[in-house]
Amino acid sequence: MTTDIWPERVRLRTRRRILQTVFFLLFILAPPLNILRFDLYANNLILFGHNIELGFTGFQYGFTASSEVILNLIFKAFLPLASAGLLLIYVAWRWGRLYCGWLCPHFTMVESLNKLMLRATGKPTVWEKAPLPLPLRQADGEMLKTSAWHWMPLLLLSIGMAFIWALTFLTYAIPPGVVYFNLAHGQLSLPQFLFITVVTGILALDFIFARHLFCRFGCSVGLIQGLAWMANRKAMTIGFNRKAAKDCHDCNNACDNICPMRLKPRTLKRKMFACTQCGECIEACIQVESPKGRDSLLKWVDGACAIHKTTGRDNGKDCF
Template identity: 45%
Template sequence: MNRIQKQRLAWRCAFFALFVLAPPLDLLRLDLTQGHFILFGQPWTLGVREASDNVQAVLNLALRAFLPLLSLVGFGLWLSWRYGRLYCGWLCPHFSVVELINALMRRASGKPTLWQREPLPEHQLDGTTIHPRRSLWLLVAVSVSAFSLLWAITLLSYLLPPAEIWAGLLQARLSPNQALFIGVATLLLMIEFTLARHLFCRYGCAVGLFQSLVWMANPRALVVGFDRRRAALCRHCDASCEHACPMRLQPRRIKRHMFACTQCQQCVQACERVCSRHNEPGLLRMLQGPCALDVSVRDFGHRPPTPPDCFPDAVKTGEH
């Protein structure tokens, strides 16, 4: 695990903990019993009822609802425009579970998903060695069940007082509606974590699709670049970069085919490891600006020249 992947792991763990702990700590939740949000322990209302006149009501609504919402959407647009699905790959608590279940399922069956046609190589050129063991299916089942239950409880705690939910669970006195919500949500999440996972991320997640659409509109946004001038080095590779991708993408293809890329950079790490066996720099690299055009506009019939500094390590070795 290189420095980037260690940073990703730290960010994902921290955000997952924040996702679970935000309601109990009253950092952020919508309390349906009180009819308003709780933000950092304080009630967040629209201020319409408390307003002395219509002007004050409109001002409160603008400052407490529209301004925060527009700021959040604006920041999301800017982030997606420049970096694509950065939230998905570096923060999203759902994608963190996706990666974990993928890894466990591969150790149990040799395939990261049930829909993978053939098992991945047990020995890869990037140094990954995994010998599947059927006994690990039990760990897969336990992990899927545990994370589904945790997600269901957490989602409900964003809507109802967390103390009431957790006390009801520990003392087995949940209301019928609370028990029904947790039961149905857990079942649906178990089905999704078992069968869909990355497919949901690619085709069903509105947040992910929003990021991808904005990202696709910017040809200079951050992308996985491929050093085509040294493509011959791929001839004897086992496609370790593709095996590393949690979204089951092919990183050497054009941007349109990388629509669901989460910027996790696992493919870049895999390529670096393979090439290092031959004392060569990796063929994959995160690029943006003019360097990204080779990936983003190539599928429209253009062949933009790649600036020589896009792959500086390759230049140093004399490949260019």
């Protein structure tokens, strides 16, 4: 048995939490720090403090040709975005939806709200068929009891973060100083007020009712990553040690219960399309098996060892 696997997984989870937090702060602070935003007032793109003129203002007043605007859009906007998109696709082809599980602000909300929903209702989402066995036995052995009082922080976090997101989205298009000043002095214009109100409402409903469903079925970024991942039979995936499957008998499906996307990690890859490679199922399996002196039945695998998740057949390699 590998003796240092438990501390390593703890460090891995900590690194993921740090990355999620940093990227979430970057998402919120990118406009006020002029890291990335489009200024509708000046009609130009701001990237790392530099104004990138696209020619919209000149075209509007007749001293910039349409062909120049088109070239600006291609070389200053489209090509950089396309390059970032290709990098995202390549990463997904090799390692799966790493962006979702390790950076995406929305998935960070999914994980946080799932935990509160579990404490409020005994279910990670309102759409779960039935509560998990009560009292809820966690992978680490903790007995978790539910309380309706947890609905209060759940609703406050959902609505509060929905408002922050709506405000942030607005600052990506309108100078942040203008938005913050108008909000602080009660001087939001009607379009600004309607945008913040409507987006806050939509996001709050998403966070409370459909957060993981959006990640699975509604997010185009996630869909593109999933398709790229499925195209590579040797891409990194969650491998399952079928030879030791009997060790699952004394476990209460900890890996299934903890999955934020409500997937079953031991199943075939085609049923894991929305897997975000967060590794929580591996962590849960380690927590269950380690006290019993056994290795985890789940771990990341790639190459030839990943093919069994696609075909459903062992390839004869000793991948565990």
